[in-house]
Amino acid sequence: MGPTIRRLYASLLGVLVVVVTLAGLLIGPGAGVRLWSLLAIAVILVAVLTYALLVRLARRLRVLEDAAARLASGELSARAAVEYHDDLGGLARSLNEIADRAERDRNELERGRDESAAALDYLPQGVALIAPDLTIRHANARFWESVEVEAPDRGAHLSVARQPALQEAVEDARRAGRAVTREVSLYLSERLDVEATVAPVGDGATPEAWLLTIEDLGPERRAAEIRREFVANVSHELKTPLTSILGYTETLLQGGLHDEEHRGKFVETIRAQASRLEALVDDLLSLADLERPDAELELKDWDLGELLREMAEPFEDLAARRGLAFELDAAPGTRIRCDRKRLELAIRNLIDNAIKYTEKGWVRIHLVPGTSRARISVADSGRGIAPEHLARIFERFYRADQARSRAQGGTGLGLSIVKHAVQLHGGTVGVESEADRGSTFWLELPVSGPGS
Numbered sequence: 541m542g543p544t545i546r547r548l549y550a551s552l553l554g555v556l557v558v559v560v561t562l563a564g565l566l567i568g569p570g571a572g573v574r575l576w577s578l579l580a581i582a583v584i585l586v587a588v589l590t591y592a593l594l595v596r597l598a599r600r601l602r603v604l605e606d607a608a609a610r611l612a613s614g615e616l617s618a619r620a621a622v623e624y625h626d627d628l629g630g631l632a633r634s635l636n637e638i639a640d641r642a643e644r645d646r647n648e649l650e651r652g653r654d655e656s657a658a659a660l661d662y663l664p665q666g667v668a669l670i671a672p673d674l675t676i677r678h679a680n681a682r683f684w685e686s687v688e689v690e691a692p693d694r695g696a697h698l699s700v701a702r703q704p705a706l707q708e709a710v711e712d713a714r715r716a717g718r719a720v721t722r723e724v725s726l727y728l729s730e731r732l733d734v735e736a737t738v739a740p741v742g743d744g745a746t747p748e749a750w751l752l753t754i755e756d757l758g759p760e761r762r763a764a765e766i767r768r769e770f771v772a773n774v775s776h777e778l779k780t781p782l783t784s785i786l787g788y789t790e791t792l793l794q795g796g797l798h799d800e801e802h803r804g805k806f807v808e809t810i811r812a813q814a815s816r817l818e819a820l821v822d823d824l825l826s827l828a829d830l831e832r833p834d835a836e837l838e839l840k841d842w843d844l845g846e847l848l849r850e851m852a853e854p855f856e857d858l859a860a861r862r863g864l865a866f867e868l869d870a871a872p873g874t875r876i877r878c879d880r881k882r883l884e885l886a887i888r889n890l891i892d893n894a895i896k897y898t899e900k901g902w903v904r905i906h907l908v909p910g911t912s913r914a915r916i917s918v919a920d921s922g923r924g925i926a927p928e929h930l931a932r933i934f935e936r937f938y939r940a941d942q943a944r945s946r947a948q949g950g951t952g953l954g955l956s957i958v959k960h961a962v963q964l965h966g967g968t969v970g971v972e973s974e975a976d977r978g979s980t981f982w983l984e985l986p987v988s989g990p991g992s
């Protein structure tokens with residue numbers, strides 16, 4: 541029984557005592573024992589019944605009070621039991637309705653907040669909502685990744701991002717009272733150039749918060765750099781044979797045509813340079829085809845062993861003419877789903893290189909079947925590749941041995957064609973090589989199952 545009910549009960553008892561005293565005075569001492577007994581019984585009955593009623597009332601009030609206290613402490617799922625359809629029952633129902641509404645509103649708010657947070661996390665930019673006192677109210681995963689700091693559990697001061705340039709940008713925007721955009725360098729494990737934008741949030745004269753957005757300028761700059769480098773390389777590769785063709789044509793026109801001794805050689809050179817141009821254009825077209833973002837493979841089921849046989853066959857003669865032993869170890873039985881034309885491009889390039897860069901010894905093609913992936917290796921006993929070149933050997937126009945590549949009519953694009961064609965098939969490529977001891981280029985491709 542709570543203090544209020546106790547006080548109520550005490551007051552009732554007091555009233556009862558007053559009533560009994562007044563009754564005693566009215567009845568007077570001459571009243572019979574019976575009357576006094578009846579009065580005593582009535583008093584006891586009233587006291588006991590009132591007590592019982594008040595205990596019940598106290599229990600029901602406690603239920604309401606408990607529910608209200610739990611709701612007040614934020615436990616919005618708390619409800620009061622509705623026992624009777626009286627006024628206390630009505631109070632419990634109203635309390636429950638308020639709780640229902642509050643819970644619904646909170647769930648909606650939470651859903652909205654989760655959706656916004658999920659949307660923010662998908663953004664390629666780092667985004668942080670900063671309070672006027674520079675506390676980070678919310679920041680997406682990309683923001684913390686960009687500053688290489690683990691996201692704190694609760695709102696933290698912007699200084700935890702450990703990037704004074706960002707803090708300065710926010711402070712400047714706050715001072716100016718308007719949006720600010722600038723390029724800043726973040727100092728992390730390596731320097732990262734970003735564009736930071738700080739914009740006010742809210743319509744009032746004093747913004748409620750500031751939205752800080754950081755965007756990595758790296759990928760765009762790197763892409764532009766790669767494009768520039770590629771164009772420069774292509775122009776250079778095209779210019780060399782063109783200059784040679786123009787030079788010899790000029791010589792022929794200026795009397796060379798009558799030089800019986802040399803004119804044949806001149807025309808030969810023009811043809812060789814034109815072939816080089818053709819090879820370069822072919823490789824560029826192949827590469828463009830493989831690098832197309834919407835490149836669609838014409839996939840069919842093939843027996844990899846048989847495919848390798850067919851692909852390697854034209855090289856047997858070439859190897860023999862160069863005095864090289866040519867071995868093929870590719871048993872039939874490994875099924876693969878591939879775009880034959882594009883896979884052939886990759887394998888032919890590897891075999892062609894092996895023959896091209898081997899003066900004496902052998903070239904071996906080996907198929908190792910596997911349950912999920914098959915491995916094809918093209919090994920040679922040739923000049924090999926020095927370790928400093930290995931990491932970049934699959935890059936476009938990268939040549940370990942410039943002079944020999946050019947002398948052999950190489951375009952410097954073969955291995956990047958190999959890499960792209962294999963990657964399009966969900967495979968991987970690699971190389972092991974040692975200078976003057978030979979190289980083993982390998983590729984692994986997913987298989988569709990054993991032969992049937």
Ligand code: ADP
Nearest residue numbers: 893894897939940941945950951952953954955
């Ligand atoms: P290229 O047209 O010059 O052969 P690739 O992209 O096919 O271009 O190869 C890149 C470079 O890798 C070559 O220039 C050569 O230096 C080196 N290379 C490729 N294959 C071999 C190999 N089997 N042995 C030695 N060097 C190789």
